[in-house]
Amino acid sequence: MQYPSHGANYQTLYERFQIPMPEKVYDLSENVNAFGFPAAIKEKWHQLLRHIMTYPHPEAEPLRTLLAQKHHVKRENLLIGNGAAELLTFFAGRFTNQKVIIVHPTFSEYKTTLEAQKAKLVELAVENITAYQLPIEQIKKQMKDAACLYLCNPNNPTGSLIPKKTIEELLIFGKALGCEILVDEAFMDWTDETQSAIPLIEWYPNLTVLRSMTKMYGIAGIRLGYFIGRKELVEELNDKLPHWHVNALAIEVGKWCLEDEAFRHESIAKHAEIKARLEHYLLEKQCIITNSATNFLCFQLKEPEKTQDFYFDCLRKGVVLRHTENFYGMDGKWLRIGIKKAEAMEKFQQIMDEWYGQ
Numbered sequence: 154m155q156y157p158s159h160g161a162n163y164q165t166l167y168e169r170f171q172i173p174m175p176e177k178v179y180d181l182s183e184n185v186n187a188f189g190f191p192a193a194i195k196e197k198w199h200q201l202l203r204h205i206m207t208y209p210h211p212e213a214e215p216l217r218t219l220l221a222q223k224h225h226v227k228r229e230n231l232l233i234g235n236g237a238a239e240l241l242t243f244f245a246g247r248f249t250n251q252k253v254i255i256v257h258p259t260f261s262e263y264k265t266t267l268e269a270q271k272a273k274l275v276e277l278a279v280e281n282i283t284a285y286q287l288p289i290e291q292i293k294k295q296m297k298d299a300a301c302l303y304l305c306n307p308n309n310p311t312g313s314l315i316p317k318k319t320i321e322e323l324l325i326f327g328k329a330l331g332c333e334i335l336v337d338e339a340f341m342d343w344t345d346e347t348q349s350a351i352p353l354i355e356w357y358p359n360l361t362v363l364r365s366m367t368k369m370y371g372i373a374g375i376r377l378g379y380f381i382g383r384k385e386l387v388e389e390l391n392d393k394l395p396h397w398h399v400n401a402l403a404i405e406v407g408k409w410c411l412e413d414e415a416f417r418h419e420s421i422a423k424h425a426e427i428k429a430r431l432e433h434y435l436l437e438k439q440c441i442i443t444n445s446a447t448n449f450l451c452f453q454l455k456e457p458e459k460t461q462d463f464y465f466d467c468l469r470k471g472v473v474l475r476h477t478e479n480f481y482g483m484d485g486k487w488l489r490i491g492i493k494k495a496e497a498m499e500k501f502q503q504i505m506d507e508w509y510g511q
């Protein structure tokens with residue numbers, strides 16, 4: 154059975170599995186903000202018309218400066234991309250024939266983009282999926298002749314946080330050996346930011362942090378992500394990226410998102426409340442859950458061998474979860490669930506209640 158490699162775009166899933174699509178479908182397979190995007194985007198949408206006919210600023214200004222200010226870094230250390238996904242592709246382009254380490258289960262695009270560039274992948278796995286505890290000694294052993302280590306923090310699909318002190322320990326080790334570390338913080342803005350590696354940038358030239366604006370600000374269709382790292386790397390990647398790769402509408406929308414800090418705080422609070430209720434429910438059903446700091450988590454049924462049946466039962470009844478068939482170490486025995494509005498979560502719980510005959 155050919156499972157898709159990402160969440161979202163659920164219509165394709167129904168077509169692929171030839172399951173009649175219910176009239177109402179709740180997509181819990183992706184992790185975009187359940188409460189949409191900042192109100193200013195709708196209110197000021199008409200203002201975008203004047204940007205349609207002109208080329209965007211080639212360095213995505215004023216957004217680049219605003220983001221640098223937000224993170225207390227220099228403008229020259231920040232590079233905006235057409236989504237974090239675009240930057241991952243260009244970053245991977247530097248590792249042809251070089252050794253790169255990834256730690257599973259993690260975001261599938263690392264492997265995809267690195268393999269496309271013919272990097273030599275070393276794939277390690279965490280010992281404990283719920284806590285996503287890194288195999289530090291194995292990582293250090295591999296770092297000795299590796300060009301880069303990729304880390305995802307909070308990790309997708311588990312949602313778990315890697316402590317900043319662990320990342321710093323690896324940075325110190327890598328700095329001495331000439332091994333870079335990419336920390337993908339696409340979901341860090343769902344946390345209190347205390348574990349973000351961004352403040353370490355000025356001490357470790359071997360560190361690059363990747364951020365995405367698409368999840369928190371509900372703008373996955375607009376596309377915005379950015380790198381923070383050493384100036385030379387920013388320049389090197391900028392030279393490779395197409396001119397005007399960040400479109401003018403995205404620059405404006407990104408600016409409006411940054412102006413609405415209250416939206417971010419409210420989103421965190423609303424999702425946290427729903428997530429706490431979901432965790433409680435899943436534990437009552439004797440599921441194992443990952444230790445998530447963000448707006449999604451993974452769970453395992455008390456009968457993991459029935460995961461596929463449960464996944465398809467949910468699909469047939471209009472709830473789309475994220476399978477874990479292509480997450481190394483999870484092997485389809487877990488499901489990822491994005492936190493969505495109460496109605497969607499209630500539907501999920503109703504299906505699970507029925508599944509357990511309650």
Ligand SMILES: Cc1ncc(COP(=O)(O)O)c(C=O)c1O
Pocket residue numbers: 235236237238239260305309337339340364365366367368373376377378
């Ligand atoms: C961990 C992680 N990094 C990066 C991305 C790409 O984000 P963007 O939408 O900004 O391209 C995703 C998207 O799902 C993700 O989960």
